[in-house]
Amino acid sequence: MNLDGARVLVAGATGVLGGALTAELGARGARPALAGRDPARLASAARAHPGAPTVTFDAYDPASCARAVDGAARELGGLDAVVTAFGSVAFGPAAEVGDEIAEHLTAVNVLAPTAFFRAAFTVLGPGSAIAAFTGVVARRPQAGMADYSASKAALSAWLDAARREVRTGGIR
């Protein structure tokens, strides 16, 4: 994808990787929109990108993920790419990690990114792209990270299947 002038929504722009990605996009001439959970952190991240729109979302609220996509598309006059760079990590033996932790990881690392992409498919056109930070654990699950590994593998599987569905429409 030619990034010069590309309209890219970065969900999780307040994080380390999301911030680095947004900076790189800006350096390559893209027009980023920044999405984040915390309004103050989002405003702070946006200071490095004058004029870039910001939208808020919470991974626990899939409807807010869809609203973030629609809001960014409205502000930028469309979108050429949507990237999810947010996530949650957890460590611990599989037998000791509680159900509530597993539920948390599934909500943040699987259901929220897929909510972003479902909404993205309604606004992206030919030549556009979606991308997600999954992690090496998606392909090489690690001991002490079973539930985290499973959440990233689930997102990766979803992306593999969705890619086959949308490529005929020119979305990578």
Ligand SMILES: NC(=O)c1ccc[n+]([C@@H]2O[C@H](COP(=O)([O-])OP(=O)(O)OC[C@H]3O[C@@H](n4cnc5c(N)ncnc54)[C@H](OP(=O)(O)O)[C@@H]3O)[C@@H](O)[C@H]2O)c1
């Ligand atoms: N760092 C690594 O070495 C590495 C390696 C492989 C994969 N990854 C993956 O890459 C992604 C980003 O990692 P990172 O190191 O940049 O993490 P980070 O600096 O801790 O940033 C995490 C981001 O996720 C957001 N977030 C967390 N919970 C959220 C929620 N409930 N709703 C909305 N946003 C939420 C945070 O928002 P707030 O600013 O509001 O907290 C922040 O923007 C993660 O998915 C991680 O698993 C990281």
